[in-house]
Amino acid sequence: MKTELTEIQKKILDYLIDQKISKGIPPTLAEIASHFGYKNRATVQQHLQAIEKKGYIKKNPKLSRAIEITVEEKFFIPRPVIGEVAAGNPLTIYPDAIDTVELPTIARMPKDSFLLRVKGDSLKDAYIFSGDIVIVNPNLEPKNGQIVVAILDDAAVVKRFYKKKNEIELVSENPDYKPIVIDKKYPSFKIVGIVVGVYRSMSKKAV
Amino acid sequence: MKTELTEIQKKILDYLIDQKISKGIPPTLAEIASHFGYKNRATVQQHLQAIEKKGYIKKNPKLSRAIEITVEEKFFIPRPVIGEVAAGNPLTIYPDAIDTVELPTIARMPKDSFLLRVKGDSLKDAYIFSGDIVIVNPNLEPKNGQIVVAILDDAAVVKRFYKKKNEIELVSENPDYKPIVIDKKYPSFKIVGIVVGVYRSMSKKAV
DNA sequence: AAGTTTACCATGCAAATGTATGGTATTTGG
DNA sequence: CCAAATACCATACATTTGCATGGTAAACTT
Secondary structure, X not given: OOOOOOHXXXXXXXXXXXXXXXXXXXXXXXXXXXXXXXXXXXXXXXXXXXXXXXXXXXXXXXXXXOEEEOOHHHHEEEEEEEEEEEOOOOEEEOOOOOEEEEEEHHHOOOOOOXXXXXXXXXXXXXXXXXXXXXXXXXXXXOOOOOEEXXXXXXXXXXXXXXXXXXXXXXXXXXXXXXXXXXXXXXXXXXXXXXXXXXXXXXXXXXX | OOOOOOHHHHHHHHHHHHHHHHOOOOOOHHHHHHHHOOOOHXXXXXXXHHHHHOOOEEEOOOOOOOEEEOOHHHHEEEEEEOEEEEOOOOEEEOOOOOEEEEEEOOOOOOOOOEEEEEEOOOOHHHOOOOOOEEEEEOOOOOOOOOEEEEEEOOEEEEEEEXXXXXXXXXXXXXXXXXXXXXXXXXXXXXXXXXXXXXXXEOOOOOO
8 A cells, every 4th residue: 555656646645635735625626626727626536546546645535625635744734934044133034045945834824923043052042053044923912021023124033122212222142242222223123033943853864 | 893702603613623623524514513513514504604804714605515614713723632651661552531631723633643742851852741741653663862751561661672683672762671582481562652752832832 | 662783593596616427548567 | 769657737517615684483681
């Protein structure tokens, strides 16, 4: 039952997994057909039957979108990493993904969130280490003590957020950097997002 | 547009979220009706329309299962934590969850995987700290250097896995513990799972 | 008392969906 | 060369699904 998939079957399986991950729901036969340019759902149906026969998926008959993916190796899915946090201050966010990271399905992202890879040990006092992936959520209001990603002038920083009476203070984890007080001097100040989580994959190599 | 949901509408929304998380796909009208004991899909339909009107979901008309959940606050969902790793060696896996942890979103675990909370700094050399959540996947074959959860006699341990020629060695992160060599002396030896990732939530409180 | 909201049901219908069957063309292995 | 596997199409059909409409009953405004 460990038969190999053909090229096309592999592509369809990949598409199934991709859809289930990015959209949350598996596609219908019609959607698959449309994606691959097939004029007929039956073509897809036959491919799915072949894939199921080889044990890679399981279909719940009669139900729409009821395709269960049974491949164990596909636990990890690639997600784009759009920037790096390095050496305390400067943060670069590239227009395109600089890299992808294999994220377990457990760490599915909050909507619109993005990933940044941490370089260097500037955040080590927050127990975040080089190579770790931080999940940044742009849709939340920052609360005191949270680690935020913010833009000052042209640079971006990753610091702890504290809202005082009339000002906002950004405190670095690294004691070498003084807190930044936000006032009129920073007209372009903007909170990009809040670091809601840290993830580190252990599956690839030993640390 | 910030109208409150009624009790029933709230229950239906919870069900939608729950299904999307546990099964990966939103239910159909019929499935919702069946779950709540309704004899009619139209009842569900009207509830969904009401929920949509209040802005909590968004429906893609004509498409099956195309219910998008738009509630921002629901980014974090509780997942059970079934045990603790503490003080180097002993690991306790409780039959029921000892706690729940708020995981970002829509989180879908690798199949059959479970979560353990780390207590103490016994794994700090692997950059895993007290309070962190480790994701354990029981369905993978361990490779050298990976951190595994294993059972020896009655105790369970979390250590690095190394397969030598004729034996298996479990190496502790903590230098105070000597490596354990697996042979006939441990008839009940069993790999419970592999630590595939570490997650730490940053949203609640400052570290 | 009259209106509104909420919560349900029944029925009907068009479109979407999964499935079965039969057919053609190409490639592959013996 | 021939059989089998692969990849696709067309057509047909039963369900599933979403949706619209109309109706009943209770609870709550006003």
